[in-house]
Amino acid sequence: MNDYRIESDLIGELKVPVNAYYGVQTQRAIDNFKISNDHLSDHPEFIKAFAFVKKAAAQTNFELGLLDEIINKNIAIACDEIVAGNMHEQFPTDMIQGGAGTSMNMNANEVIANRALELMGHQKGEYQFCSPNDHVNLSQSTNDAYPTAIRIALYNLNKTLVERLELLIQSFRKKADDLKDVIKMGRTQLQDAVPMTMGQEFNAFANTLQEEIARLNTNADLFLETNMGATAIGTGLNAHPDYATKCTENLAKISGADVVLASDLVEATPDTGAYVIYSSAMKRMAVKLSKICNDLRLLASGPRAGFYEINLPKMQPGSSIMPGKVNPVIPEVVNQVCFKVIGNDLTVTFAAEAGQLQLNVMEPVLTQSIMESIRFLKNAMDTLREKCIDGITANKEICLNMVKNSIGIVTALNPYIGYKNSTKIAKEALDTGKSVYDLVLEHELLSKEKLDEILAPENMLNPHAKF
Secondary structure, three states, X not given: OOOEEEEEOOOOEEEEEOOOOOOHHXXXXXXXXXXXXXXXXXXXXXXXXXXXHHHHHHHHHHHOOOOOHHHHHXXXXXXXXXXXXXXXXXXXXXXXXXXXXHHHHHHHHHHHHHHHHHHOOOOOOXXXXXXXXXXXXXXXXXXXXXXXXXXXXXXXXXXXXXXXXXXXXXXXXXXXXXXXXXXEEEEEOOEEXXXXXXXXXXXXXXXXXXXXXXXXXXXXXXXXXXXOOOOXXXXXXXXXXXXXXXXXXXXXXXXXXXXXXXXXXXXXXXXXXXHHHHHHHHHHHHHHHHHHHHHHHHHOOOOOOOOOOEEOOOOOOOOOOOOOOOOOHHHHHHHHHXXXXXXXXXXXXXXXXXXXXXXXXXXXXXXXXXXXXXXXXXXXXXXXXXXXXXXXXXXXXXXXXXXXXOHHHHHXXXXXXXXXXXXXXXXXXXXXXXXXXXXXXXXXXXXXXXXHHHHOHHHHOXXXXXX
16 A cells, blocks of 8 residues: 555655645645754644634635535634644645745645545545635735734744743842842942842833833734735736625734724835834844843852852852863853844845745744744743843852942041042052941041941942932
């Protein structure tokens, strides 16, 4: 018994695994695009979005009298099964491919058609009863179905990204509360500045990430504008005059996303502006996240020859030659994820710019880059939260001693002894090794009582009027 069936297309005949729900065009994509080892099957939200699009298209075609009721019913069942998580292994096409996404669109068409055929009592490949092109792809082109699926997938993926970001922010806020009474030196340009609390420092980490939620959500909303009904280039060729509007309405009901039809489908079909600005928002978040990880590694440096203000959870031995060494491996890996996201953003930029005339054929790499960035960021934020932030502790005595011995506290004396005297005290402290406190008293610039009041750490943490 053969373990394959024969299917044909424009190019000719080809063997397809007998039990495969995909068909000849998917098989050609498998053979042609062995590129990234990142497959459509690795992206369930994208597959589900394809099912939403195909179900909405079939329902619209049925309502317009263009599709048989039985075929529509079984296409809908096949789509619902895919949304439920079935047959996702039947989407083996590489995420990076030529053809502007045609292979992915046909992968979806073939899987849905063959499952519908099975439901109707026919054999896979008996496309005269339900065709990937004539029925599942009716009134569509890859150039509207594919980007619409991308947009719905990215809109939903953004929700999961924001959820992970919110959990990380909560972790920083809890740590800020735990460390709110730890006095330490703030630093600018890696030099002593003025005192602060570690709680203030960690709360600042939380707040800078909090800002990114609005940016991500605002930019993700741009994905809700779709070009369904545009067909090949936006003119709507081969689609019913009412198809675009009705299909968009059906898609909104089926997907649960508030999708709207673009006002100019010729403009919308090659436009990738939403991808560019969303990728940029992820890059902005990655830059902030990487800076935070830089700070964590610096604050934990040591233990004897660094800052050593905080302790990161010990995750693994740090060296094959240096006994006792433990490295900050979790912030390090998050740094690297952030670099990847920044690089992916550049890829998105190039791919968007490379569009020509009525279509951007580089959407596959653009899509893969954004989806990879989302996946990497989600994993990185979970890892940072669970294996690092939640377990951080502070070395309180080290932090306090740095404050007491810092030249930086002379800044607090400016309003009382003037900038010139403050500079003189700072220089003498550096030259002699004496403390700022002792030198102020030695030069009789302030009384001990006044000096103690000014330099009390709690009086240097917030704005206040001159004592």
